Amino acid sequence: MPIKENLLQIKSQLPNHVTLVAVSKTKPVEDLMEAYHAGQRIFGENKIQEMTEKWQQMPKDIEWHMIGHVQSNKVKYMVPYVKLIHGVDSLKLLKEINRQAVRWRKNVDCLLQIHIAEEETKFGLDENELEELLNSEEFKKMTNINVIGLMGMATFTDNQEQIKREFDYLKSLFNKYKSLKTDTSDSELAKQNCQLNTLSMGMSGDYQLAIDCGSTMVRIGSSIFGSR
Numbered sequence: 539m540p541i542k543e544n545l546l547q548i549k550s551q552l553p554n555h556v557t558l559v560a561v562s563k564t565k566p567v568e569d570l571m572e573a574y575h576a577g578q579r580i581f582g583e584n585k586i587q588e589m590t591e592k593w594q595q596m597p598k599d600i601e602w603h604m605i606g607h608v609q610s611n612k613v614k615y616m617v618p619y620v621k622l623i624h625g626v627d628s629l630k631l632l633k634e635i636n637r638q639a640v641r642w643r644k645n646v647d648c649l650l651q652i653h654i655a656e657e658e659t660k661f662g663l664d665e666n667e668l669e670e671l672l673n674s675e676e677f678k679k680m681t682n683i684n685v686i687g688l689m690g691m692a693t694f695t696d697n698q699e700q701i702k703r704e705f706d707y708l709k710s711l712f713n714k715y716k717s718l719k720t721d722t723s724d725s726e727l728a729k730q731n732c733q734l735n736t737l738s739m740g741m742s743g744d745y746q747l748a749i750d751c752g753s754t755m756v757r758i759g760s761s762i763f764g765s766r
Contacts, residue, residue: 542576561759639682655693687736705751
């Protein structure tokens with residue numbers, strides 16, 4: 539089935555409050571443009587160099603999301619244009635994003651990645667690390683990043699009960715911390731760099747279950763563009 543039909547079929551299944559990130563990693567610009575002409579404006583990539591090359595070639599009303607693991611020394615290449623960084627899993631990385639954002643005089647939205655899977659290969663913070671980060675003085679002083687939510691990837695398994703448990707756990711953390719707002723200034727116009735309103739979980743194989751568990755953003759690639 540062509541990309542346009544795949545995309546429109548998936549969009550028809552998504553509630554209005556759920557944002558679709560079309561995961562376009564490894565796919566050629568021609569495929570992305572087919573999705574673009576079908577109305578898709580949010581694309582997710584997992585390699586900064588590839589995302590930058592596509593950004594340079596494609597229309598500038600596209601919202602680029604970095605969905606892969608990020609190395610601190612590569613942050614500077616994407617900060618000028620990236621809209622949302624999904625996989626922020628350390629205070630060190632957050633500091634570098636903020637540093638580059640200050641340099642470019644812009645704000646960058648981020649999601650904190652939580653380790654919910656049983657697989658050790660997955661990255662992410664545990665709950666203690668999440669709480670420590672959000673309550674740290676260093677974080678509270680960051681003026682050019684906005685932590686807008688949490689993300690997580692479930693275990694790669696056919697066990698739906700396990701996946702549901704992992705999604706439910708991430709939703710419980712989201713509910714626990716979403717009332718936390720961090721001021722970065724004492725002025726009347728204090729900017730808040732932590733306002734959790736986005737819960738990113740669910741991919742091609744489990745996005746319907748993720749939505750049932752409270753996801754507000756899904757990352758779908760192969761169901762749109764075909765297998766890699």
